[in-house]
Amino acid sequence: xxxxxxxxxxxxxxxxxxxxxxxxxxxxxxxxxxxxxxxxxxxxxxxxxxxxxxxxxxxxxxxxxxxxxxxxxxxxxxxxxxxxxxxxxxxxxxxxxxxxxxxxxxxxxxxxxxxxxxxxxxxxxxxxxxxxxxxxxxxxxxxxxxxxxxxxxxxxxxxxxxxxxxxxxxxxxxxxxxxxxxxxxxxxxxxxxxxxxxxxxxxxxxxxxxxxxxxxxxxxxxxxxxxxxxxxxxxxxxxxxxxxxxxxxxxxxxx
Numbered sequence: 730x731x732x733x734x735x736x737x738x739x740x741x742x743x744x745x746x747x748x749x750x751x752x753x754x755x756x757x758x759x760x761x762x763x764x765x766x767x768x769x770x771x772x773x774x775x776x777x778x779x780x781x782x783x784x785x786x787x788x789x790x791x792x793x794x795x796x797x798x799x800x801x802x803x804x805x806x807x808x809x810x811x812x813x814x815x816x817x818x819x820x821x822x823x824x825x826x827x828x829x830x831x832x833x834x835x836x837x838x839x840x841x842x843x844x845x846x847x848x849x850x851x852x853x854x855x856x857x858x859x860x861x862x863x864x865x866x867x868x869x870x871x872x873x874x875x876x877x878x879x880x881x882x883x884x885x886x887x888x889x890x891x892x893x894x895x896x897x898x899x900x901x902x903x904x905x906x907x908x909x910x911x912x913x914x915x916x917x918x919x920x921x922x923x924x925x926x927x928x929x930x931x932x933x934x935x936x937x938x939x940x941x942x943x944x945x946x947x948x949x950x951x952x953x954x955x956x957x958x959x960x961x962x963x964x965x966x967x968x969x970x971x972x973x974x975x976x977x978x979x980x981x982x983x984x
Contacts, residue, residue: 752918752978759984760922760977762813764969766848767958768932769796771967774960779943780895789838790847794884797851803935811852812863818845820983850874854881897941905942908933909949918978919971923950929969936967 752760773795777784784791796814800807822842829840838844849867853860854877864874897903910929912920923929933948947966956976958969 752922752981755984756978756981757922757926758809759813759817759981760974761926761928762810763817763977764923764928764973765810765932766796766800766814767973768928768967768969769799771958771960771969772796772799772932772936775946775965775967776892776895776940778960778962779940779946779965780891782891787837787839793844793847794851795888797848798855798885798888801852801855807852808859808863811848811860815845815848815867816984817977817980818842818848820980823983850877851881851884854878855885895940897939903937903940903942905945906933906937907945907947909947911950914952915950915971916975919974922974923969923971 770792773792774788776782776795777788777791797811800810804810818841822840822845825841834840839847846867846869849860849864849869850873853864853869853874857874857878861874864877869877908929910924912924915923929948929950936942936946936948944965947964949966949968951968951970953968953970953972956970956973958967958973960967
């Protein structure tokens with residue numbers, strides 16, 4: 730099973746990335762990396778909505794591709810972020826153990842395992858040398874790895890064409906991005922992994938330095954009574970539910 734493969738193959742990667750103590754350095758890194766990919770996914774929805782970008786296919790797939798491609802563009806070492814994001818999807822799939830409902834097959838999102846493999850496929854397709862070992866660790870067939878190059882470049886070039894008119898001039902910072910980080914009600918762990926880690930500030934700075942937003946965008950941390958993150962087009966708000974931290978810590982128990 731996939732879950733057993735990544736447990737063996739990725740242990741060294743988790744133990745080599747650290748950022749906090751209370752939940753363990755490897756767990757903290759896993760949580761923060763997944764929060765980043767989730768936030769970039771929601772940024773993809775915001776960009777599509779605010780700049781009226783066309784989407785061929787499911788918007789959730791487009792937002793997944795946006796997150797992977799932008800993380801590869803922005804970060805000097807995106808491998809841990811993308812690996813952790815894919816592994817979280819594999820953990821969720823493994824916990825389901827094939828017990829899907831019919832609605833899972835026609836939902837807005839693809840199945841978790843498909844989303845995880847797409848992250849790896851796009852990464853190895855765009856940068857084979859950097860991500861070949863990751864693709865092999867997850868047993869991607871050599872023929873599929875080769876076709877991932879076409880998939881990755883098609884997604885990257887398509888996003889590049891769509892995003893080019895949305896970018897700010899170099900050195901300009903948008904004043905149309907604001908934050909509402911209310912820590913009331915957050916647990917110490919939620920506050921530490923969302924705020925003290927710099928994840929939310931890092932993401933907000935990306936929004937401010939990258940896009941010429943036509944309308945004010947607000948980034949919030951909310952208590953939602955569920956592990957979720959979402960973009961609300963009515964209020965132009967990207968919201969991270971603090972409960973997602975707890976969900977990711979729970980997923981990390983399967984590492």
